[in-house]
Amino acid sequence: SQQGEEDPQALSIQEGENATMNCSYKTSINNLQWYRQNSGRGLVHLILIRSNEREKHSGRLRVTLDTSKKSSSLLITASRAADTASYFCATEGDFGNEKLTFGTGTRLTIIP
């Protein structure tokens, strides 16, 4: 079963604009991770944010985490055509069970 939902399900923006994707989850977590998947390929790890962190940056990526609202957002600044992909959040539970539970994903299309 899915841990949560991602919003929006699909997003199309012009190259150079910023893209924001949101993720909501249901249970307590140890950390939340974001992954990118190009069509029909494997997933690439982007960034991990721990439950005691509120914001994290990596290059053009900024992730926020609000554990009180059980939500996270991924911001990609200055988007490029190569950012076109599906983006998934994944949570790791806090029960000593390190399996990842993935969200439903956001399909991002960057229009050149």
Place this chain on the structure above:
Amino acid sequence: KAGVTQTPRYLIKTRGQQVTLSCSPISGHRSVSWYQQTPGQGLQFLFEYFSETQRNKGNFPGRFSGRQFSNSRSEMNVSTLELGDSALYLCASSLKIGSGNTIYFGEGSWLTVV
């Protein structure tokens, strides 16, 4: 350093048959996990192995099984295939177990059941 390698990349099977998928983790990685991805159910955890022992298992029927060998390579098997087993099967490896480890995914094995 070679990434996670999955074989075969594409295969077509008939209902009722069985299939074995293989995964070679990144050299030195001892944890291997498997996920199933379908348009309807999304990404779902199948199982995780560490040092040849299954540590976690997802909510899948007993037709889905796996194992890990002493060299950390892993296989998963699906018996009595059903149409609904058509999916992308992803293998991932990580250096160790425990919270917060980065896991690295392979390109996946596309299974079509007809």
